[in-house]
Amino acid sequence: MSMGRYAGSADPRAPEPVEVVKDWNGVAHAVLRSPRGATARVSLHGGQVVSWKNDRGEELLFTSSKAILKPPKAMRGGIPICFPQFGNTGTLERHGFARNKIWALDDEPPQLNHSDNGSKAFVDLILRPSDEDLRCWPHCFEFRLRVSLSKDGDLSLVSRVRNVNCKPFSFSFAYHTYLSVSDISEVRIEGLETLDYLDNLSQRERHTEQGDAITFESEVDRVYVSSPNVIAVLDHEKKRTFVIRKEGLPDTVVWNPWEKKSKTIADFGDEEYKQTLCVDAAAAERSITLKPGEEWRGKLELSAVPSTNCSDHLDQPGIM
Numbered sequence: 001m002s003m004g005r006y007a008g009s010a011d012p013r014a015p016e017p018v019e020v021v022k023d024w025n026g027v028a029h030a031v032l033r034s035p036r037g038a039t040a041r042v043s044l045h046g047g048q049v050v051s052w053k054n055d056r057g058e059e060l061l062f063t064s065s066k067a068i069l070k071p072p073k074a075m076r077g078g079i080p081i082c083f084p085q086f087g088n089t090g091t092l093e094r095h096g097f098a099r100n101k102i103w104a105l106d107d108e109p110p111q112l113n114h115s116d117n118g119s120k121a122f123v124d125l126i127l128r129p130s131d132e133d134l135r136c137w138p139h140c141f142e143f144r145l146r147v148s149l150s151k152d153g154d155l156s157l158v159s160r161v162r163n164v165n166c167k168p169f170s171f172s173f174a175y176h177t178y179l180s181v182s183d184i185s186e187v188r189i190e191g192l193e194t195l196d197y198l199d200n201l202s203q204r205e206r207h208t209e210q211g212d213a214i215t216f217e218s219e220v221d222r223v224y225v226s227s228p229n230v231i232a233v234l235d236h237e238k239k240r241t242f243v244i245r246k247e248g249l250p251d252t253v254v255w256n257p258w259e260k261k262s263k264t265i266a267d268f269g270d271e272e273y274k275q276t277l278c279v280d281a282a283a284a285e286r287s288i289t290l291k292p293g294e295e296w297r298g299k300l301e302l303s304a305v306p307s308t309n310c311s312d313h314l315d316q317p318g319i320m
Ligand SMILES: O=P(O)(O)OC[C@H]1O[C@H](O)[C@H](O)[C@@H](O)[C@@H]1O
Pocket: 076, 077, 087, 094, 095, 176, 200, 221, 222, 253, 254, 255, 278, 280
């Protein structure tokens, strides 16, 4: 089984950096721990990160209090993997089938790169299509996912999709990242200003973002096309900034249901819309095409840092 260890941990009493446990449904979860106490939990149901906590034990991802945590229902929260379809743009169920499947621990993942191993706790998962998947989406693929937690508690997800078919196929994709925020009306997103977006609330009409930053006063469901690789989400009340870095994913989807829509979402508690913000690193607008034998990589890196001046984060180079 491919699970990473922190190099040179001197304390033999230190908790294991990677442990596999079962949840109450009997579904395996990999628990990643950093030496300073940050944790991440990855469920084999959906290959979904269901929890990410900082070294003070504060949960950084939102999960609905009414989320249905039983396969084959998708869990509303954490970081669902939307594949091979994002949203309702194709013939498959919304956001594709990957988030509803039981993934396997990957025993022999092909090497990723050296820098990704030594200093991180990580786990490798794999999804291959079942006969049922092939009936609704007739393309043979291997989807490998590595989830890593750095010593500083940063979370990263690397997806590798390989075409093991004899003909090309196309797919759309998103890391559907449910961030936990204190109050959505106190939150702003920087890094998407002046960009074009497609508004899912008005027949995907194209608009250009006008403000200095994105703020929230009503429902928002937008695809920012060709967005930069570094975006910051500032939570004034929590004095916390999420820095989102992406690679291989051209778009950013921003979603908050606001009060009215959230009442129509069955597994969504009252007022929970205030604590939810999805900022998805995605290939939503333009799909990715793979020829036989080709592989695509898409990476998401998340850091949660005390709020200072957000431009400090945006000035950092991308992760390419
Ligand atoms: O409720 P979920 O399946 O998690 O999807 C929630 C939302 O995800 C995306 O952001 C889409 O753009 C929205 O249209 C959708 O409502």
